[in-house]
Structure formats: structure tokens, C-alpha cells
Amino acid sequence: MRTALLDLDGTLVDSAALITEHLSAALAMLGVTRTPRELLPLVGPPFETALPALGLTPEQTTAAITAYRATYDAVAATETPLYPGTVTLLERLGGLRLAVATSKPEPVARRIVAGVGIEAHFVLVGGADQPNGRLGKAAVIGSVLDRLGLDPAREPVVMVGDRHHDVDGAAEFGIPTLGVSWGYAQPGELSGAAKVVGGVDELVDALTGDAHWSTT
Template sequence: MSILLLDVDGTLIDSLPGIQRGFRHTLDQLDWPHPDQEFTDHIAGPPMETTLRSLGMSPAMAQEGLGIYLEYTRRGGWADATSFPGMLDLLRRWKSEGLTLATATSKGEAFARLILEREGFLEHIDFLGAAQEDGPRRHKSAVIDHVLSTNGWRVDTSDILMVGDRSHDIEGAAEHGIDTVAVAWGYGTPVEWASAARTAHTPEDLEGIVHDWLATRG
């Protein structure tokens, strides 16, 4: 079995516009000053409460902010996103080649399902691994553990490859002994990608990297 763990935000889906609007709405509701644009350009990926804590909020206020953000997302913010060009076709090819595909996203499970279904990805995904909107499974390592445990994929880690765009994808996978291919069209930086096994700059580049990975496994 060859398994690809796929991040969603910044890898399959360009969700930054909706995340930014929800983030700013949350700050306004909390009467908290907005950070600069550079900060806001890199908020997609980690759990929202982690981002809010990084602004100096207390744990209690960050949890209140998470609730505000999730309510904004439920009211339609989840739909403010589009798929990255070329990624849906790539998933179709991977499935036709017999790869097992699972998401491993810090996005809430219901929101991930909605956007992946609308954009046509869901039918090609064998298992939807996502964070809990109201529960302990929030960080990437916990999501990956959920994916592996639920499916009984406690296999040789050389059988699994993570694809993501941020440092938390790389670090979360590494906690399970899994290598990551960083994708440069997402929201990360070259500094973040430096710790990945490889970096893909286009979907075609990613397809070649996965092909090489499969070849090394025989």
C-alpha cells in the first residue's frame, strides 16, 4: 500500500481569502487590533486558536475567538475558497494508479467535507482526516495519528508520504516518522520548506516527486 496524506488549506484548496475575512471578523468582535498584512498572509494552516494566542490573547480569549471564527465559517465563510489549478486532475491520476489518498488537515471536519465535495475532490479521497471543531483533535500530529489509527495504517513509514505547505505539516508528519513534500503554491515560506524532504513548485513537479518516491519503493 502506498499512502499519500494530503493537507487541504494551501495544498488542495486556496482558502486564504475566507480565512482572512473570518480572522478579521473575529478580531473585530473581540475588539482586538489587527496585525500587519504580513502576519495575516500566513495565518492559514495552524488551528485558529493557536494563531490568536500568538497575538498575545489569553487561552480563554483565544477559545472565545475560536467560537466566533467557527460561527462565521458555519454561516458561509467555508465557501470563500477555490481549488488550486491542476490539483484535482492530479488526484484523479493518483487514484487511477492505485494510490491510497487521505487528507490530514487542521481544518474542521465538516468544513473540509463541504469544500472538498463542492470542488470535486471528495470522491477521490479514501479517508477524510481532519480536526475536530470542538474537541481535542486540533493539531496536525493528532490528526495524522487519527488517520493512521482509524485505518490501521501502522505500517512501515516508507509507505506513507505527507504533502503540505506549512511547517506544522512537516513537523506533525515527522512526529510519526513520515517525510513531507512541501508545496510552494501554498502559504508557507522557503524557511519552512527547508526541513521537508522535497519541495514541489508546481503540481507537475509534485507528480514527478511522488513518481520518484514510488520508484524507490519498488
């Protein structure tokens, strides 16, 4: 059976406004002023690796993440909106095995997927596990593959995501990525994707065709 790994933020859910609002407030507690708009590029990669780019020390990074989690995690499952068309997309992909692969902490990702009512479509919701060293998209994808018993060289797998982290992480396992244009990528960021799609119909066509899988 073919398996599609789907990113969460910027692919299935339009979470940027909620994430950047809470991250901006967390940084303000440390005396660091950044508007939600300025923080948009940080939606996708793990904050542990993204926040130091703002000039934060390791101690400040840890403090900012702790403050962010204290507020964001409490509302993520109830205030994160699905993109229009996500439910239709998942229903049309019923012939594929679907799994979530996100850099979000796995417990938070699971609550969001359940909260927006799409958990029944997935055989697994895989996310980060920082205490055990699972951080970044490649580590998450590797964990999902292991738990599903998948070898992309022998079984057809594809990644679907909106950032270069998805493309790069999947490439480490020889998995092509279908980029989605409705997420949070900067111009040209998805140049390494096998294909960039602009809507649900185009994504369904790509996932039900034969051209973009790790093996046929």
C-alpha cells in the same frame, strides 16, 4: 498500496483570503485590529494554539474562534476555491490511496472537500476534533493512520503540505513530507521537507517515484 496524506489549506485549496477575512472580522468584534495580510501566518495551525501569539487571553481566543466559526463555517464549502490544477493532480494520482489530513475541524473539512467536488478521490477526510483532544497536525495524522490501519514503518506513506506543521507532524510518525511552494509557507519554512515541489507535474513525479516514502 502507497498512501499519500494531503493537507487542505494551501495545498489543495487557496483558502487564505476567505479565512483571514473572517478571522479579521472576528477579532475586530473583540477590539483587536489585524488586517487579513497580518493574519496570513495563522493559516494552517489550529487557532487554539495560534491566536495566543497575538496576545489574546484564553477567554479571548475562545471568543474569537466562536465568532469566526459563526461566519466562516457557513460559507466555507461554497466560497473556498481550488488551486488551478488540483483536479488534474488528483486524477493523475489514481494509483495511490489518498487521504486528507488537515488541522481544520473535520466536519468543516469534509464539507469543503465535498463542496469543491473532489471527495471521490479520497478514502478519508481527516481533521481536528478539539472536544476529544485531536488538535494539531500530529494528532490528525495519527488519527488518519489509525483509521486506515496504517503503520508507516511497514507501509509506504508520504505527507504533502505547505507549512512546517505538516513537516513536523508527519516526522513524529517517521513520514517524509513533500512541501508545495504554492501555499503559505514563509521563506525557509519548508527546509525540513524531503523535497519542495513547484507545480503539479513535479509533485506527480515525486509521488509516482520511489524516493520519498516512509518505506519502500
